[in-house]
Amino acid sequence: xxxxxxxxALVTGASSGIxxxxxxxxxxxxxxxxxxxxxxxxxxxxxxxxxETAGVRTLIVQxxxxxxxxxxxxxDSVGTAFxxxxxxxxxxxxxxxxxxxxxxxxxxxxxxxxxxxNVLGLFLVTRAAAxxxxxxxxxxxxxxxxxxxxxxxxxxxxxxxxxxxxNLTRTLGGALGPEVRVNAVAPGxxxxxxxxxxxxxxxxxxxxxxxKMTPLKRNVTFEDVAEAMMGFVEGNRFVTGEVMIVxxxxxxxx
Numbered sequence: 001x002x003x004x005x006x007x008x009a010l011v012t013g014a015s016s017g018i019x020x021x022x023x024x025x026x027x028x029x030x031x032x033x034x035x036x037x038x039x040x041x042x043x044x045x046x047x048x049x050x051x052e053t054a055g056v057r058t059l060i061v062q063x064x065x066x067x068x069x070x071x072x073x074x075x076d077s078v079g080t081a082f083x084x085x086x087x088x089x090x091x092x093x094x095x096x097x098x099x100x101x102x103x104x105x106x107x108x109x110x111x112x113x114x115x116x117x118n119v120l121g122l123f124l125v126t127r128a129a130a131x132x133x134x135x136x137x138x139x140x141x142x143x144x145x146x147x148x149x150x151x152x153x154x155x156x157x158x159x160x161x162x163x164x165x166x167n168l169t170r171t172l173g174g175a176l177g178p179e180v181r182v183n184a185v186a187p188g189x190x191x192x193x194x195x196x197x198x199x200x201x202x203x204x205x206x207x208x209x210x211x212k213m214t215p216l217k218r219n220v221t222f223e224d225v226a227e228a229m230m231g232f233v234e235g236n237r238f239v240t241g242e243v244m245i246v247x248x249x250x251x252x253x254x
Contacts, residue, residue: 006056007136008032008082009233010075012065012125013092015043017192018143020050021222022089025230027051027058031087034059034078038092057082065092065121068128075128085132087233090125090165091143093118095158097197103156111157118161122168126176134179141229142169142184144243146251149186153198153206162186166243173241181240183232188247190220216248 009026013019015037023033024047033051035058037044048058059081063074078085094117098105122142133140147154148162169184176182189195189210196203211218228246232239245251 006030006032006082007086008034008078008084009087009089010034010036010078010085010125010129011089011091012036012121013038013143014047014089015040016047018187018190018222018225019089019091020047021226022091022141022229023047024050024054025223025226026087026089026233027054027056029230029234030054030056032057032059032082034061034074034081036061036063036065036074036092038062038064065125066116068124071121071124071128075125075132079132084136085129086136086138088125088129088133088138088140089143089229090122090140092121092125093143093161095198096155098155098157100151100153100156100159106156114157115161115164118158119164119168122165126172126182130176130180134176137179139181139183139233140172140176141232142182143225144169144184144186146186146188146245146247149243149245150251155198169243170241177240181232181237183236183240184243185225185228185232186243186245186247187225188214188220188245188250190222190225192222210250213253214248214250215253218248220246220248 009031011023014023014035063070096110144165145162147159173182
């Protein structure tokens with residue numbers, strides 16, 4: 001494995017949404033990008049095409065982030081393709097649709113599936129990536145959520161898993177320093193299919209209400225989240241173990 005002079009990044013769950021926006025932002029900043037996906041190959045290819053317009057190399061790699069052999073094989077592929085790893089965006093995740101008050105409606109197998117993807121997966125990818133990140137004095141940015149910081153409309157298991165992401169971010173900041181910085185972004189409500197599933201028939205009304213109550217008078221976009229991630233990647237050199245809320249100030253006025 002030969003080290004490259006071009007910096008590289010791995011984005012998990014990069015076939016759509018926040019992951020795609022982060023991958024594109026990294027490509028525009030000159031990073032070669034490894035695009036991880038679980039099942040949406042077409043989406044991963046679309047992300048790769050968008051990144052390649054910036055003139056960087058891409059690698060599309062399928063892996064279940066909750067499966068350690070798959071994760072280690074993915075990191076081997078990244079090392080072979082790029083020779084180094086400077087940035088890890090831990091974005092892969094999932095949820096279930098049971099509303100917070102429906103305790104009996106929570107399926108235990110689904111609970112475990114969400115924690116496997118959102119928490120165990122973050123740990124496994126971080127562990128496998130740590131040697132290359134340490135060598136590059138790189139950084140990790142995790143996708144948390146406002147649901148992991150304060151109670152809200154999200155399903156219990158999702159909120160609990162994202163609270164674990166917040167704690168892991170702080171703990172890993174100490175465990176991987178001084179070589180690797182570890183931070184997270186916690187987006188508020190993002191317009192799109194994820195919140196449509198969460199809010200159901202109330203989606204339009206509640207999203208409009210949320211925007212009106214937000215000091216910056218709109219809801220979060222994927223690009224807003226990616227911009228915050230790039231702030232940790234390209235700057236904030238003396239910041240680690242922090243979780244940045246990205247919600248236009250909504251959390252400060254409610």
